[in-house]
Amino acid sequence: MSTPLPPQAVPFGYSLQRNPLLSHWVGFPHGGQVEVRVGKVELGQGIVTALGQIAAEELDVAWSRVQVVPAATDRSPDEGLTAGSRSIMDSGSALRAVCAEVRRLLLSLASARSGAPVEGLEVHDGEVRDAAGTVQGSYWTLLRREQLDVPVTGEAAAKAPARHGIVGHSVRRRDLDRKLTGAPSFVHDLRLPGQLYGRVVRPPSPGACLLDVDDSAARALPSVCGVVRQGSFLGVVADREEEAIRATELLRAGARWQEQETLPVDPDWLDSLPGHPAEVSQVERREDPDAAARVVDVHRASYGRAYLAHGSLGPGAAVARWDGDDVSVWTHTQGIFPLRRALAAALDMDPDQFTVQHVEGAGCYGHNSADDVALDAVLLARAMPGRPVQVVWSREDEFAWEPFSPAMVAEVSAGIDEAGDLVTWEQHAWSNGHDSRPGFFGQPGLLGYWHAADVPAPAASDPSLAIGGGTGRNAVPPYVVADLDVQAHRLLVAPLRTSALRGLGATVNVFAIESAMDELAERAGADPVEYRMRHLPDERARTVLRTAAEQAGWYDRPTEDSVGWGVGYSRYKDVCGYCAVVARVEAVSEVRVTDLWVTVDAGQVINPDGLVNQIEGGAIQAASWSLLEEVTFDARTVTSRDWEGYPILRFADVPQVHVTVLPRPDDPPLGVGEVAGGPVAAALANGLADAIGVRVRRLPLTPERIAAVIEAG
Amino acid sequence: MSQGHDQTSRPEWTRPRAVPEPEAVFRLQVNGSSREVTCRRDTPMLYVLRNDLGLTGSRFGCGLAQCGACMVLLDGHPTPSCDLPVWAAEGHEVTTVEGLSDDPVMRTLQDAFIDRQAAQCGYCMSGILVSACALLHSDDEPPRHAIAEALDRNLCRCGSHGRVLAAVTDAARTMRAHGSGDEPTQDGDRPQHDDRPQGAARPLGSTP
């Protein structure tokens, strides 16, 4: 963007720096509508509704007038990724500033026209009224389009929360009406004129190269329009979807691959992560030369978890069409602009040759196959000029090839004094990187690119510590500790491709910290909640923890056979929402969590019911990760390739989730999409330990793992 | 070197055959009307519905009869359409989520799901609604565990389970109330939706 930014009181974030003009964000088309353009995308989290509410509030228009335009690179502001629980903080604050300014502009135009002072005017559902209630024009009659082509100054005051009539209310999501009647809603449902169906034959294992392929049987299918091969990238396009699938099996049967055993098979490989080659970063260091002398005992333990899959219910899908040198892409990516950069890099083209349009997919929870399948569609569509080609991944490919959340270990040693209180804390987090998103890190970062070029995927990076880190995310305990040394070790060799899953490294770091806190409380003979309170300085954190305990009836919890209660707390990334969880766990033949009490401080809440929905979903997903989930593999390849190999919690097993949201209307809104993961994992492990007296420090908490701990005594 | 790998999770119908089945014409009863399609006999109904008949409400989730995203009613019984070859559907009534749009039970369910905002991404919801609709047709007072059991073949990755169970319970209550002529009782823990300010958009003039 070449428009210079004016001097400003508050520094603008990325969203406004990249898109400073009012017209980048809002427009007032005929018919009394308000068009809101945002670069954030709907991932099932209800963000589009929440952002529309903010715009309606600051503009003073009815919610029903607001249309949030689906994000596309040719019409939407570039807001990077929809990730990291930052949408309300980034996009929401940008929209608030922009819309407050547009409203102020409207008032000044009305004042100039009517001669009435601005102070005597107000906006009511888009119309300006004077003190006598006379209408003095509206957004649609007074504002000319070009008057919005000015940069936001940040000087217009946003409304005081006390005056909010839309923000803070549980407006219903409009998209759900479609989704609950089976109307076309997802990129999978696109049926463009002349559309063909493409499928890709993935290699049998991560280390495999395609030697040669006899494609005659596939080509002989009448429905098949073409077979595309480039290096180890092999795909087919057909005019019937099931024939494209059939053709992939014929291609697979005709393909010869060079395979290698590249995956670790040592049953203790997770324990051996520490010590592998790694890039080390100091997450935080606090030194107290007198601390060591006060330490009377040290708790040392290692906590960890296997690889996890995102496991979206709908696999990755995309549509692409080549028209001459221009490419249109319909995708459920988390970042239309980063994906455009990545596609251009992969094909050595100009980003401007691509128009990337967001269409919803199934819920995504992080970097999954969405971007990869877009490149697949582009590569196959290149062979079919002028025809849209839709690619949908198979369930098997989704589980085998999506980027996983890395296996991870966090080692804790905590020194305590005579009273059992914390004096020193050392934490080392070990995992592969948590971010290999396409369009960053100077390379395309797309599976089809690596396969076509026959180059291995590089090991994943981590987001910088300034934006929360990856391996080191939430590795610093929120508790008072005099001497603290926290380090993140990002492993440099990656057996399996890894990237971002909801929470990144926070899940395991919080699981480690909060498990260790329970173990320390036990040593100190203290109640787990009380022990945390002794060390928790942040008043908002204390309120969240106290409320969760009260809601759960923690202090009156009954003693029952094989039933345990556990607690977990964290503030996601140390800057997002605060979350405390109490779990009631039954451990008979397997571990069952019956109830989760989740208390959240999210600052100002835009849409209370939408927020509760996110928390409930995040809590159930985290319970599923912690109880059941684990990517399995042999020396050659991933073996958990369907829902039987990778089970998740089902209707009969889900806990009741009781969510409490603390009222904080006057504080800035805090992201909450990822707050529950770590606290839930910890609360379950702590509840299990309470139920059976056995401390399991590895997730998931399967009967096998529990038995192994009991056996090891 | 290898010639491929485990095919354990691949659906049977995709396995290469020496002589693929030829195409044929199939006469189907879908959503109350007769439809004809031309395809191979082992083509899963899911693709016939989504591509030949334009009924994309049944979704592809796994193609393995494991997730329920593609659930339809076959003569009233919930059946994964990804696992239903077109030849086996002939002579039976196939009903999709779209075909249930006038079914009073489905409408009650959909209203209850909207009231509860019982979805996040919604990808699983067609299949869940179809399963729930079949349940409420046979039982208008299912306890929570019976609802969970009826939805056992439906997966949801977003964690919308609690709201779904509550919404199905609400719908059953509404049905019973209507059946007995009573007003439906309100559940105290129902979220209060507040779409203020009310009123449909009206034209306010145009840009000068």
Ligand code: FES
């Ligand atoms: S798509 Fe049919 S059960 Fe999953």
Ligand code: FES
């Ligand atoms: S709402 Fe997303 S899978 Fe169920």
